[in-house]
Amino acid sequence: MLTRDATVINITIIANGKSSAVETAAGLSLLDILRTNNYTVYAPCGGKGTCGKCNVDVKGEGITLACTYYPDRDIDLYLPGKNEAAILTSQTEFLEDLPLHLGLSNYSGLRPYGAAIDIGTTSVVIYFVNLLTGQIKGVAAFLNPQGIYGADVITRITYCQSRKEGLRELQQTIIRGINAELDTFARKEKITSDDLERIIVAGNTTMLHLLLGVDPLSIGLAPFKPKFTDRQEITGRTIGLHTHPDADVITLPCISAYVGADIVAGLAALKAPVRNYLFLDIGTNGEIALVKGETIFTCAAAAGPAFEGANITCGMGAVSGAISVFTGEDDYTVIGNTAPTGICGSGIFDIVAYLLDHDVVDETGLMHDTFLIHQQNNVRVTQQDIREIQLAKSAIYSGIRILMNIAELSYDGIDALYLAGGFGNYINIDSAIRIGLLPRELKGKMFPIGNSAGIGALQALRSDAFEKKIDNVLGRARYIELSYEDDFPMEFALNMSFSERTFDAP
Ligand code: FES
Numbered sequence: 113m114l115t116r117d118a119t120v121i122n123i124t125i126i127a128n129g130k131s132s133a134v135e136t137a138a139g140l141s142l143l144d145i146l147r148t149n150n151y152t153v154y155a156p157c158g159g160k161g162t163c164g165k166c167n168v169d170v171k172g173e174g175i176t177l178a179c180t181y182y183p184d185r186d187i188d189l190y191l192p193g194k195n196e197a198a199i200l201t202s203q204t205e206f207l208e209d210l211p212l213h214l215g216l217s218n219y220s221g222l223r224p225y226g227a228a229i230d231i232g233t234t235s236v237v238i239y240f241v242n243l244l245t246g247q248i249k250g251v252a253a254f255l256n257p258q259g260i261y262g263a264d265v266i267t268r269i270t271y272c273q274s275r276k277e278g279l280r281e282l283q284q285t286i287i288r289g290i291n292a293e294l295d296t297f298a299r300k301e302k303i304t305s306d307d308l309e310r311i312i313v314a315g316n317t318t319m320l321h322l323l324l325g326v327d328p329l330s331i332g333l334a335p336f337k338p339k340f341t342d343r344q345e346i347t348g349r350t351i352g353l354h355t356h357p358d359a360d361v362i363t364l365p366c367i368s369a370y371v372g373a374d375i376v377a378g379l380a381a382l383k384a385p386v387r388n389y390l391f392l393d394i395g396t397n398g399e400i401a402l403v404k405g406e407t408i409f410t411c412a413a414a415a416g417p418a419f420e421g422a423n424i425t426c427g428m429g430a431v432s433g434a435i436s437v438f439t440g441e442d443d444y445t446v447i448g449n450t451a452p453t454g455i456c457g458s459g460i461f462d463i464v465a466y467l468l469d470h471d472v473v474d475e476t477g478l479m480h481d482t483f484l485i486h487q488q489n490n491v492r493v494t495q496q497d498i499r500e501i502q503l504a505k506s507a508i509y510s511g512i513r514i515l516m517n518i519a520e521l522s523y524d525g526i527d528a529l530y531l532a533g534g535f536g537n538y539i540n541i542d543s544a545i546r547i548g549l550l551p552r553e554l555k556g557k558m559f560p561i562g563n564s565a566g567i568g569a570l571q572a573l574r575s576d577a578f579e580k581k582i583d584n585v586l587g588r589a590r591y592i593e594l595s596y597e598d599d600f601p602m603e604f605a606l607n608m609s610f611s612e613r614t615f616d617a618p
Contacts, residue, residue, distance in 0.1 A: 122135055126189065153168060158262025225301070226308065241574060264396045318369075318372075391532065420457055526554060
């Protein structure tokens, strides 16, 4: 609220061809002003001034970082256009497709609908289902609007601690985003909010805490104990969802602070025809499960958001303008067929693999010159970017190795590697192997499986029988905290190199 003493200034915001005016107190950062007024700016570091990504155009001053600019007078501001993101929603033959089976359901209306929601740190997917027929009536996908508070879960947890209203802001931001889609669906389907009677939510442990307004601080601090991991049941009214006030809202159970309901739902939805397999879900973090017969070994690798572009000089999400495929200096694909403005995860893998093959980067990661891809837009890869990729890929690969050691499995004993989510779908597997992210030994056994977390939530929405599958996963899961493993530092150091290691069977 503006006090009488505060100097009041006007900000004119021009975004997507529309102009609107905002009245605010002087002395706040532009990023804070934009957040408070529900504008979206890509801000992976959450406003620390370190990522250099929150660019806005201030009239008369040019491009500036929103988080380090504190306007003290009226200004006009141009926001970058909203980009459409490539968000994976697909079902594949590797995932369950259960028929409708909801036992005795007491709906209050005659046209009950439900929604299965997968809240990722970067993106959110919602499947809308007619609960009388089981038919999917719509799918919505959008970037998680909490991105303006930071790209990764730790930055968002820190935000909750740093502001009195931080947790509430983050909760309201995701609820507003979901409600906008619930409203759009209701309008299109010619139903009312009251017809939405059952909501199932999957997501990582932090996203579920934020949705329910539960303090996530304990997730960010050792010994990493979340406030809850089990299934939560509330009503739509409790958190202000645009559903029937008494709609069942159920969040699926998690395994630990960093192996969330998204992984549980994905593992439960996976129809693996083999006995021993790896399941990899890499997004802003890397979750790994190694299934050996009846036991599921799980861990989370702190890969950071580099694979989604956050710590990379010209990194960006998989949105229009991003180089997504790279095979040569004049041979690359840009999402949206425009001039490149940056590089997304799949593109950066390809580029690093190319630089290794062409001796621009050596096996230790040393790079002699910055690699310029597009001069006009200054799209480039730097030495620092290569170091970030080394850290991220080593975290994932070392996680795989630690789980294999604990499970006493060699690569020969692993029948398949299932790649969940957008990462698995869009990457070039040869590039991922070349940079040492995925093991060459499993080449030919790697399968992208689609949006397993969202499809898992969808099964839970449609069928009571899926609950047994979830309980089965929980009963078999063992969580390994990598930072407590004695071998981890050595593995991590060895896997930083781009040269390939060979392994003997244990
Ligand atoms: S530099 Fe502003 S959000 Fe990162």
